Amino acid sequence: MSMEVRKVGKGKIIEIKYQLRQGNAQGELLEEMDEQWPMKWLFGSGAMLPVFEENLSPLREGQQFAFGIASADAYGNHDQGQIKQVFTDELQENPRYPFDNYEVDDLIQMNTNEGEAFAGKIIEKGENYFVVDCNHAMAGVDLWFEGQILFIRDAREDELEANRYIEPNGFRSHSTLRKPPNQ
Numbered sequence: 001m002s003m004e005v006r007k008v009g010k011g012k013i014i015e016i017k018y019q020l021r022q023g024n025a026q027g028e029l030l031e032e033m034d035e036q037w038p039m040k041w042l043f044g045s046g047a048m049l050p051v052f053e054e055n056l057s058p059l060r061e062g063q064q065f066a067f068g069i070a071s072a073d074a075y076g077n078h079d080q081g082q083i084k085q086v087f088t089d090e091l092q093e094n095p096r097y098p099f100d101n102y103e104v105d106d107l108i109q110m111n112t113n114e115g116e117a118f119a120g121k122i123i124e125k126g127e128n129y130f131v132v133d134c135n136h137a138m139a140g141v142d143l144w145f146e147g148q149i150l151f152i153r154d155a156r157e158d159e160l161e162a163n164r165y166i167e168p169n170g171f172r173s174h175s176t177l178r179k180p181p182n183q
Contacts, residue, residue: 006061006152010044013155013165014056018147024068027144035150042155045163049074052145059149066146071139078140084118086110087129099130108132 008014015038021027033039041047043056051074055067071077088099092111102108102122108130109119124131159166 008043008056008059008149008152011155011160012043013040013151013153013159014043014149015040015151016056016147016149018065018145021144021146023142024144025066025146030138030141030143033147038150040165042159042163042165047164055145056149061149061152064146064148067144069143069145071142074143075136075138075141078135082120082134082139083123083131084120084134085129085131086112086118089128102130107137 006012017034017038018032019029020031021029043053049069051069055069056065059065090112091099092113093099102125104122104125106122107120108122109117111117118132118134120132120134121137122130123133156166156168
């Protein structure tokens with residue numbers, strides 16, 4: 001009796017553990033997902049970078065992976081045109097969080113008085129303005145992924161209809177831990 005070989009592909013729920021590093025295998029650790037808190041998604045749903053899925057597409061359950069993605073193929077190169085100066089009198093202020101509370105390096109989401117929405121990181125704060133970098137936080141960053149395919153299954157009908165992974169029972173993981181690792 002042979003075991004079923006489960007392969008990555010469209011219509012499959014993929015569960016992986018990985019480390020994301022900046023640039024290469026020795027780069028700064030940017031993100032980590034492990035067996036207790038794995039990444040789960042519907043393959044081909046648009047939830048992940050297409051080039052990320054291309055790198056995983058030849059794999060099957062249990063296989064390990066290691067690959068790099070150049071910034072241009074990931075979140076794009078850093079674009080100076082995405083750095084905007086906005087004056088506070090052009091913005092809608094939240095009375096519960098006035099402009100005075102914001103500091104350099106804060107991530108913000110705001111609307112102009114004309115209804116234009118923007119998000120980014122404050123890189124300069126003046127008396128009556130902000131300079132906001134609206135590039136993706138990982139723009140200009142080459143990515144290095146290393147990990148393993150933990151589990152593959154066919155997506156359920158509700159997941160295919162919703163075009164995303166849906167928790168079957170409200171639990172994030174099938175881990176045997178009684179409490180989350182950070183408690």
